[in-house]
Amino acid sequence: MTAEKAIKRYLRWLPATEWLATYQRRDALSDGVAAVIVAIMLIPQGLAYALLAGLPPQTGLYASILPLVVYAFFGTSRTLSVGPMAVMSLMTAAAVSRIATQGTAEYLTAAMMLAFMSGMVLVVLGVLRLGWIVNLLSRPVISGFVSASGVLIAASQLKYLLGVPMHGGNLSEMLASLTPHLADFNWPTLCIGAGTTLFLFWARKGLKPLLRKIGLKPLPADLLTKAAPVLAVIVTTLIVAGLHLTHAGVAVVGEIPKGLPALAMPVGKPEWWHELLLPAALIGLISFISSISVAQALAAKRRERLNANHELFGLGAANLASAFSGGFPITGGFSRSVVNFEAGAVTPMAGVFTAGGIALAALFLTPLMYYLPKATLAATIIVAVLPLIDIGEMRKIWRYSRSDFAAMAATIAVVLAVGVESGVVAGVAASILLFLWRTSTPHVAIIGQVPGTEHFRNVLRHQVNCSRAVLSVRVDESLYFANARNLEDQLYDAVLLRPTVKHVVIMCSAINQIDASALDSLESLNRRLQDAGVKLHLSEVKGPVMDHLRDSDLLSQLSGQVYLSHYEAIKDLDPDCLATPDHH
């Protein structure tokens, strides 16, 4: 490899080199407009998701500055907008609450360390090109996980809507801790919370048509609709400040330190490395999955392509940046990326500009947020997560496959009853076990000759010639450990039921792979049939499979032979049973 090639190869990990060289003033204008809109959207989101993660509000802003800059240079998506997200924040709260107390400096350090570790997980997976590991999370598991997380998140915000204490990592803990305080709810808080919630729900459906009616074009109407939470924030802050509702018990965000985060490596207790490993890995994988699916959908609209391993690296780098700058785990968000895209962002520079806007907010606007009620943030969270509870998807999976539905149901049940991490683990285990169970019975068809041809077909579906002495079977799946023993037993039993059989010929045309367990089962079947006085033959073994079998003892031990075609096998073993073929 020449030096130039090597450099090119490494530069692929820095996708910004592709667009920076041709960056023009026109691009900067488009990106700038999009950045202003996204930044305005992101400020209340950042504050809200920090609250959900149990962290001070400024961390939500910090997590939306440096990570965006880093992602702009290392991410592969042109328009993905990263930052704090609801599900990641819930998972952060679940993991960090176990090892530290909310409100302490330790809790903050642990959250930063969690971001560091999930970033490292993603970077390592990317560099080692292990992106396929996310496939372990099947669609029903992710979907069930996200729906159940939506329920947990919405439930966790009840305390801010009602102004009462509540805690817990699963539904029953939350409701049990809430119930004794239900009667103590705070009237003004509830009014603000419920009012904001209703307004935001209405804004989702009713604001856009209204704006269109008063003459706005579709795009500005859409963007203004998405800025409804900002409006709610401004209005409720003014109400609380104007009516002095803090005296009436309305909890507000309070003083937020002005300025930008200090850069530092988060250093926690040594045992945290061990305790945060599983949560960090799960957060990393889930943030990658939600991020890449958004990025892919947007890339397709401009006929661009993404590299999954480079994207792992980019998202990991953004999480590391969050860890070093006082933030917590982040990911690419769907709604804000769509806004970014629709507002006309053309390059990742839009992310850098967005980060600049949020940095300005952190520097100058935080005093204005003093009277922002927590109930308003809770309402924005609830309205944002309720669509995550996707009953339609559940119904769709139920209709399509009971087995997939079982994996989803297991995930949902465990997330709600035990917690987020156990839920993901249970879901992955369930979907793997269900898959192995579904494939543990390979489809074996007994076949016979289609009269007058060299073709062999399933005896149950076609009028075919069968030999009394030769049992012909076709196996329709690759053979591996989960189905090997079943195949062995199916074939052995089929022979025992037919006392006239002296030969078994397995047609292997659909077998793409035979692993060591299946090889062992074939050897054992060969011995068992031999002991029962029956010879085992193979036909139409695929080239790569045959190459593999040559490295084994099966071919030398085989009581019968390997035939190139099934027809040849029958012609050799029981020519009388064949109808004269046409040889067309």
Add this chain to the structure above:
Amino acid sequence: MTAEKAIKRYLRWLPATEWLATYQRRDALSDGVAAVIVAIMLIPQGLAYALLAGLPPQTGLYASILPLVVYAFFGTSRTLSVGPMAVMSLMTAAAVSRIATQGTAEYLTAAMMLAFMSGMVLVVLGVLRLGWIVNLLSRPVISGFVSASGVLIAASQLKYLLGVPMHGGNLSEMLASLTPHLADFNWPTLCIGAGTTLFLFWARKGLKPLLRKIGLKPLPADLLTKAAPVLAVIVTTLIVAGLHLTHAGVAVVGEIPKGLPALAMPVGKPEWWHELLLPAALIGLISFISSISVAQALAAKRRERLNANHELFGLGAANLASAFSGGFPITGGFSRSVVNFEAGAVTPMAGVFTAGGIALAALFLTPLMYYLPKATLAATIIVAVLPLIDIGEMRKIWRYSRSDFAAMAATIAVVLAVGVESGVVAGVAASILLFLWRTSTPHVAIIGQVPGTEHFRNVLRHQVNCSRAVLSVRVDESLYFANARNLEDQLYDAVLLRPTVKHVVIMCSAINQIDASALDSLESLNRRLQDAGVKLHLSEVKGPVMDHLRDSDLLSQLSGQVYLSHYEAIKDLDPDCLATPDHH
């Protein structure tokens, strides 16, 4: 279902009803002869495996009485001989040592409880027909596990051969605890131990030819060879007793309580249920696997068949019997079952007779075993387990498949470095992950028309006609969560590389299944291609897959169409690219 049918159905769980009705005096004679030989073999084995499990010697006899009787009635194999076995004893020691101290009554109770729980696991799996679960243990994992267990077992016996203390559940613990005492070894013990080991090794190879030379027929020569351990036991016991070697520090079995075990349900501490669950499940599964493979091999020699679920039930019942009668976990043994078979056992009644013989030994012969040196038992264990270390199998798996070898190597490494249970768990995880990784890249071939036919073949292997506007691909595997995303990306990237492409047609003739994750990927691919201005079509979808897809939204969302044949698709989408076919 009539009452008669219901009774018949339940009687299937009691296979003894099949042979008891026609049992004759002639059968009893054959079974009796085999029973005497097996009982003589089983006595030293029982004592030795009790020693290995860390239990008093009589428990080895107890585990060879009632379980044999129960298996005779509930087991499905005609000639399988059950009882204590090396690997199960090692696993018992590993599990029970963690919760109780060797030599205490608690330790014994815990071992009995372990037998109870693994018996229950087997019975439940059998009744619920969940036998397929043993498929999770792939051949390389079992093979690696057994080999590594052989090493651990042989190493654990060094203390008896040398007469020094030693403990630990993995290789490094054992060797670390042994090293400081190495110089303190006991000379007479080492002589007896090493002498017996050498004699038994020689007997394996040299005794049979010698007996044949002095005129014995093959069968008696073979059986006498297998009785060599009994000879070693008798001779070394006499030497120790005659030379008063106990005074020289030779450890002996000592006083064994005379009589038969009391029947009782083992009741341990409540927390043991939790602590023994994983070991009990693993012991159950591994005992079933070794048992059924022996049983199947023997059944084939008489063209009999076994029912795996009934066999689970039978082996489980035998383990329950062991638990209730002072024993520990048992399984079907290879060498003793072969002896039983070759000595002429015709029905499971041979097992009942064997149990009778061992009961007589427990009643009358135990005083004769007082001076039996533990070093002799250790020697019989070492000679019995060294063949378990199967280097040939390792080499074979290495040659056949690197991925299978990796699963085996992981199992061996973890068993030796950490312990038996962790080893099995690591092996299962490794083989599942490797399988998912291997299948995560589905084989996708770009295909073209074989000129003059309606057939389509891989463009890389055949001279075919290709369209510039239509990309034809054939997917050679069922689509599920582990490969769905990869397929989506492969196809999307293939389209991006070909700017002239306006249609993609997936030929689905080799797709047997599409799970919910794969459905989601197809839907997403459809959307992504649509956004990129390309239509997605399917052809030759199999009947069952099509039935499934009708329950989904894919067909209504599909930007293209579903064609019955691939030829039809191309004829519709780009007729000009087709060479005129023959229509033969």
